[in-house]
Amino acid sequence: MLRLDHVSKTYRTGSLGRGRLTAVRDVSLELRPGEVLSVIGESGSGKSTIGRMILRLLLPTAGSITYDETDIGALHRGALKDYYRNVQGVFQDPFSSYNPIFKADRIFSILHAEFFPRVDADEWRQRVHEALESVGLNPRDCLHKFPHQLSGGQLQRLLIARALLLDIRYLVADEIISMLDASTRIDVLNLLADLKARGLGILFITHDLSLGNYISDTTLILRHGCIVEMGATEKVFGNPRHPYTQDLLASVPLLHEKWRRDSAKAPTVTRLPEQAEAPPLVHVEDDHLVAAG
Amino acid sequence: MALHVEDLRVYYRTLAGDVKALDGVTFEVADGEIMGLAGESGCGKSTLGKSLIRLDGRMRYVSGHTVLDGEELPIWDDAAMNAFRFRRVSIVPQYAMSALNPTRRIGRMIHELLRSRGVDPHRAQPELERRLELVGLDPGVLGLYPIELSGGMKQRVVMVISTLLDPSLLIADEITSALDVSTQKAVAQTLVEIRDRGFVKSMIFITHDLAVLYQVADTILVMYAGKLAEKAPADEIVANPRHPYTRLLVSSLPEVGVRYAEKELTGIPGRPPSLLDPPSGCRFRHRCPLATAQCEQEPPWVEEDGRGVACWEASKAPTATEPLVGNAR
Numbered sequence: 004m005l006r007l008d009h010v011s012k013t014y015r016t017g018s019l020g021r022g023r024l025t026a027v028r029d030v031s032l033e034l035r036p037g038e039v040l041s042v043i044g045e046s047g048s049g050k051s052t053i054g055r056m057i058l059r060l061l062l063p064t065a066g067s068i069t070y071d072e073t074d075i076g077a078l079h080r081g082a083l084k085d086y087y088r089n090v091q092g093v094f095q096d097p098f099s100s101y102n103p104i105f106k107a108d109r110i111f112s113i114l115h116a117e118f119f120p121r122v123d124a125d126e127w128r129q130r131v132h133e134a135l136e137s138v139g140l141n142p143r144d145c146l147h148k149f150p151h152q153l154s155g156g157q158l159q160r161l162l163i164a165r166a167l168l169l170d171i172r173y174l175v176a177d178e179i180i181s182m183l184d185a186s187t188r189i190d191v192l193n194l195l196a197d198l199k200a201r202g203l204g205i206l207f208i209t210h211d212l213s214l215g216n217y218i219s220d221t222t223l224i225l226r227h228g229c230i231v232e233m234g235a236t237e238k239v240f241g242n243p244r245h246p247y248t249q250d251l252l253a254s255v256p257l258l259h260e261k262w263r264r265d266s267a268k269a270p271t272v273t274r275l276p277e278q279a280e281a282p283p284l285v286h287v288e289d290d291h292l293v294a295a296g
Numbered sequence: 297m298a299l300h301v302e303d304l305r306v307y308y309r310t311l312a313g314d315v316k317a318l319d320g321v322t323f324e325v326a327d328g329e330i331m332g333l334a335g336e337s338g339c340g341k342s343t344l345g346k347s348l349i350r351l352d353g354r355m356r357y358v359s360g361h362t363v364l365d366g367e368e369l370p371i372w373d374d375a376a377m378n379a380f381r382f383r384r385v386s387i388v389p390q391y392a393m394s395a396l397n398p399t400r401r402i403g404r405m406i407h408e409l410l411r412s413r414g415v416d417p418h419r420a421q422p423e424l425e426r427r428l429e430l431v432g433l434d435p436g437v438l439g440l441y442p443i444e445l446s447g448g449m450k451q452r453v454v455m456v457i458s459t460l461l462d463p464s465l466l467i468a469d470e471i472t473s474a475l476d477v478s479t480q481k482a483v484a485q486t487l488v489e490i491r492d493r494g495f496v497k498s499m500i501f502i503t504h505d506l507a508v509l510y511q512v513a514d515t516i517l518v519m520y521a522g523k524l525a526e527k528a529p530a531d532e533i534v535a536n537p538r539h540p541y542t543r544l545l546v547s548s549l550p551e552v553g554v555r556y557a558e559k560e561l562t563g564i565p566g567r568p569p570s571l572l573d574p575p576s577g578c579r580f581r582h583r584c585p586l587a588t589a590q591c592e593q594e595p596p597w598v599e600e601d602g603r604g605v606a607c608w609e610a611s612k613a614p615t616a617t618e619p620l621v622g623n624a625r
Contacts, residue, residue: 045476045477045478045479046447046476154567155337184336184337184504185336185504185505185506185545185548185549186336186544186545186548186563186564187563187564188548188563189548189549189550189561189562189563190562190563192550192556193556193560193561193562193563196556196560210476210477211477212477212552213549213550213551213552213554214550216550216552216553216554216555217550217554217555217556217561218555218556236555237555240552240553250478251477251478252552254477254478254480254481255477255507255552256477256480256481256484256505256507256508256510256511257507257510257551257552258506258507258510258534258546258549258551259534259535259551261510261511262481262485262511
């Protein structure tokens with residue numbers, strides 16, 4: 004189980020790091036195998052920071068992140084490498100995840116050299132082909148090609164295939180389909196659902212409420228780094244209790260229903276004071292927590 | 297008729313040859329109409345928007361006419377177009393940040409811009425302030441630098457600047473794509489407001505997001521691989537699409553309320569063809585579940601009841617409503 008316990012993250016900003024910017028405040032969550040947890044928030048809400056902390060690209064300022072009871076902040080060298088065999092991430096822009104000078108399948112040979120030096124070339128090729136097929140790619144179409152010769156959806160699926168080669172148990176998917184076209188988007192989303200059915204735990208970070216609603220079991224709404232509402236997806240979307248969640252849902256453009264014309268006013272951007280504490284979460288019903296106040 | 301585009305062809309010059317990004321496009325935009333332009337990346341929708349205001353260095357005008365309010369736009373002549381830009385045709389680009397000069401306060405930047413167009417900035421000032429208030433901005437923003445504004449505020453500032461001289465046609469290119477949902481709603485509704493108040497006569501709103509388009513557009517034009525696929529009133533495109541591409545596209549969109557566990561949506565298999573050497577006939581036929589031998593010939597643009605479609609099958613049986621399923625991979 005992947006578990007965040009009262010995690011906060013404060014960035015230093017400005018010259019000489021004198022400024023402070025608190026991106027995540029007192030967030031606790033649990034992710035189990037076979038579960039999709041959506042972290043939904045607008046830009047600046049701290050959702051990507053949470054993903055980066057889980058991938059240990061950033062260390063939390065307070066609180067702890069544990070993977071099967073081990074604090075990941077204490078992992079080094081071999082132990083950290085083992086952690087990365089289990090937890091991997093895929094990010095928003097597939098084109099900047101690749102080095103344009105090399106062929107896209109270089110991500111597999113790096114993986115081979117780094118993690119599986121004892122596996123011989125033939126067997127490795129076999130494994131790559133299996134991984135590609137499991138993400139719905141034809142090896143002939145996407146191996147030995149440069150990134151610019153492949154579509155965004157193909158590149159994104161190659162990255163997921165790379166993560167699968169490591170026998171991962173958890174995947175951090177940070178806005179992985181935001182840059183894809185509508186016609187291929189849904190295929191990558193269905194692939195995630197398929198991986199979940201095979202027992203993968205997925206942290207699905209998105210700003211798009213309809214995508215989160217489509218795929219996740221549990222939803223977490225984030226604002227200014229604080230959890231606003233959290234619980235089973237059908238409860239958060241079906242019965243939103245917090246005014247912020249209700250506002251977000253009212254702003255989502257729908258295909259068969261027009262926006263109400265009453266509130267053309269843009270939200271006022273307010274930042275919480277640096278010292279402000281996250282409001283406590285209150286149980287409103289089974290598996291549904293809402294921030295108080 | 298505010299805008300009339302006739303058989304417009306604009307290609308990109310590349311080392312490998314011409315990329316036929318816009319390959320014979322004919323349509324009209326009526327006075328007071330907000331026309332949505334939808335399609336996947338690389339279908340030519342942004343090329344169309346850019347062609348109407350400025351061809352960049354890689355773009356080559358091949359043929360066709362664009363007539364705005366009865367006057368031909370000399371889109372092939374960069375210098376002659378200057379008389380039209382900003383006064384008659386204006387654009388709101390996708391990234392407002394890169395449209396504003398980061399080293400100038402916004403007010404000063406607007407003054408410089410107006411002076412360069414021969415407009416007295418002091419006479420325009422009251423109208424500028426009135427319009428800023430209208431889009432929900434304090435005139436105090438004129439004393440700020442762009443970096444001090446949020447993304448949505450910058451986008452609205454650019455919208456006010458672009459429409460300050462009451463152009464006839466406004467092109468809005470993916471202006472809501474980089475914004476959060478609540479800001480997106482405010483910006484999109486401001487666009488409608490700008491049209492309703494008559495600051496612009498007509499508008500082309502380009503986005504890949506059909507759901508946003510449905511909220512603001514009167515009509516929607518769907519493009520595929522450099523050609524028109526379908527044009528119809530927004531309600532019709534969403535509720536009763538005729539072109540197989542539009543039908544598959546609409547049915548692949550997840551909406552709030554649709555969940556994987558209950559209803560699995562499917563995408564459209566395959567990729568759009570390369571526009572370096574586009575296939576003859578219908579360009580969607582390799583991905584189309586309805587394709588027949590006839591589709592090897594170019595489908596004609598058939599217009600009836602105020603909507604048009606370029607598809608042999610759709611124009612034969614316009615009432616087909618059974619759900620389409622994409623070809624197997």
